[in-house]
Amino acid sequence: MVRQAYERGRLQRAFRNALVVLPLLAIPLATCGQVALPLCLGLALFVAALVLKWRGQSYGRAASIGLFAGSLPLVLPLVLRGGGHCCLGGACFSMCMAGCVLGGFIAGAMVGVMAVAERKRWTFLFSGGALVVLTGAMGCVAMGAAGIVGMAAGMVAGAFPLMLIGTRRNR
Amino acid sequence: MARLADGDRAAFDPIYDRLWPILRRFALRALSGSARPPADVAADADDVAQLVLMKVFARASAFDREADALSWILGIAAYECKTQRKQRLRRREDVTFDLSTLADSTTTKTVEETMIAKDLEAAATELLGSLKTVDVETLRAVMEGARPPVPGPTFRKRVERALGRLRSAWRDRHGVD
Numbered sequence: 467m468v469r470q471a472y473e474r475g476r477l478q479r480a481f482r483n484a485l486v487v488l489p490l491l492a493i494p495l496a497t498c499g500q501v502a503l504p505l506c507l508g509l510a511l512f513v514a515a516l517v518l519k520w521r522g523q524s525y526g527r528a529a530s531i532g533l534f535a536g537s538l539p540l541v542l543p544l545v546l547r548g549g550g551h552c553c554l555g556g557a558c559f560s561m562c563m564a565g566c567v568l569g570g571f572i573a574g575a576m577v578g579v580m581a582v583a584e585r586k587r588w589t590f591l592f593s594g595g596a597l598v599v600l601t602g603a604m605g606c607v608a609m610g611a612a613g614i615v616g617m618a619a620g621m622v623a624g625a626f627p628l629m630l631i632g633t634r635r636n637r
Numbered sequence: 638m639a640r641l642a643d644g645d646r647a648a649f650d651p652i653y654d655r656l657w658p659i660l661r662r663f664a665l666r667a668l669s670g671s672a673r674p675p676a677d678v679a680a681d682a683d684d685v686a687q688l689v690l691m692k693v694f695a696r697a698s699a700f701d702r703e704a705d706a707l708s709w710i711l712g713i714a715a716y717e718c719k720t721q722r723k724q725r726l727r728r729r730e731d732v733t734f735d736l737s738t739l740a741d742s743t744t745t746k747t748v749e750e751t752m753i754a755k756d757l758e759a760a761a762t763e764l765l766g767s768l769k770t771v772d773v774e775t776l777r778a779v780m781e782g783a784r785p786p787v788p789g790p791t792f793r794k795r796v797e798r799a800l801g802r803l804r805s806a807w808r809d810r811h812g813v814d
Contacts, residue, residue: 468687468694469649475695476644522644522698 473520480519480526486533487512490540490601497544498608507607511600518593524586528577528593535576535594536601539569539617543605563616566606570617573598574624581625582632595625638706641697653690659707660686660714667718685721689714764806772799 491508498504518529543565577594584590599618606613640648664682669675693710700709765773775795778785785792 468653468690471691472641472649472694472697476698479698520644526644 476522477516477520480516483519483529484512484515487515490533490537491604493540493544494604494607498605500607503607504604507600507604511597511604514597514600518597524584524590525593527580527584528590529597531577531580531590532594532597533601535573536598538573539566539598539602539620540605542566542569543609543613547608560609562606562609563613566602566609566613566617567620569605570598570602570620571624573602574621574626575628576624577621578625578628579632581629582636587629587633591625591629595621638697638700638709639702641694642700642702644698649694653694656690656693656710657686660689660710663711663714664689664718664721667715668721681721681725685714685717689717692717760810764803764810767806768799768802771795772802775799776803 487508490511491504494504495501515529515533518525518532520526543562546561546565574595577591577598581587581590581594598621599614602617602621603614606617609616638648638652641652661682664685665679668681668685669678689710692713696713700706765776768776772795774785775792776799779796787795
């Protein structure tokens with residue numbers, strides 16, 4: 467009975483914390499002109515945040531960082547979408563696409579740096595990374611599958627090297 | 638406690654085992670001091686300790702890691718003990734109130750008896766209205782203990798006659814003496 471009370475208390479607190487997904491979901495709903503896909507992603511993000519926060523420890527801390535860092539690839543493409551195109555070398559990309567990749571990279575770097583201080587680094591990295599991808603995907607959904615894949619690739623490129631470098635330095 | 642607040646389930650059993658005797662002793666001390674049997678106080682202390690444990694574990698995730706865990710837990714326990722004492726006092730007041738109500742009902746008339754008395758009074762007033770003025774004044778003088786300025790034998794005869802007429806009027810109206 468006491469253990470049930472403990473789990474119930476944790477679930478209630480996790481639910482309150484996971485409600486932060488609602489204002490994040492409102493951003494793409496208000497700006498992207500799509501409803502179904504952001505709603506599905508928002509629901510998945512809410513459930514993931516709820517489970518991770520309820521589980522606690524590395525999972526719970528990763529959820530907080532993931533939601534915070536993930537808001538960058540969510541907002542950045544929406545801010546840069548009026549910027550036209552960006553040409554590097556021979557290839558030209560829309561600024562939105564660049565915002566997705568760059569936002570994903572910075573968010574991944576944040577999660578990677580924070581993971582160094584954790585005892586369960588990989589748990590933290592995968593949990594936080596999953597939330598970054600889900601949060602960022604809501605903003606990059608306007609760019610289609612390419613935007614989401616670009617953002618996820620940027621996240622991986624930012625997270626793994628920084629975490630590995632940080633771990634080696636700590637040794 | 639900080640580990641439990643973080644979500645470390647392995648910290649659950651050690652904390653439970655350490656807290657239970659502390660909380661039980663605390664509740665026992667806080668609830669004792671009345672004239673109640675020790676067994677009742679011990680049972681109440683067990684209940685309060687259990688309730689406090691439930692609340693502590695339910696709020697464990699909101700525990701401030703900077704704060705002193707035992708002070709926080711005993712604060713909750715003190716509040717629960719106070720609530721328990723208040724509830725017990727309220728229960729005792731309710732029992733006292735019920736007993737006093739019961740005592741009042743044995744000394745005063747019931748509603749049925751009061752209604753019967755009122756009916757009889759109304760019937761007697763109605764009958765007095767049907768008697769002669771002399772008879773009414775005689776009966777009123779008897780009831781008030783007054784003595785009219787007439788010789789004693791005369792008054793006695795008037796009383797006898799007035800009562801006889803009242804009785805016959807009662808019999809005529811209600812069919813019984």
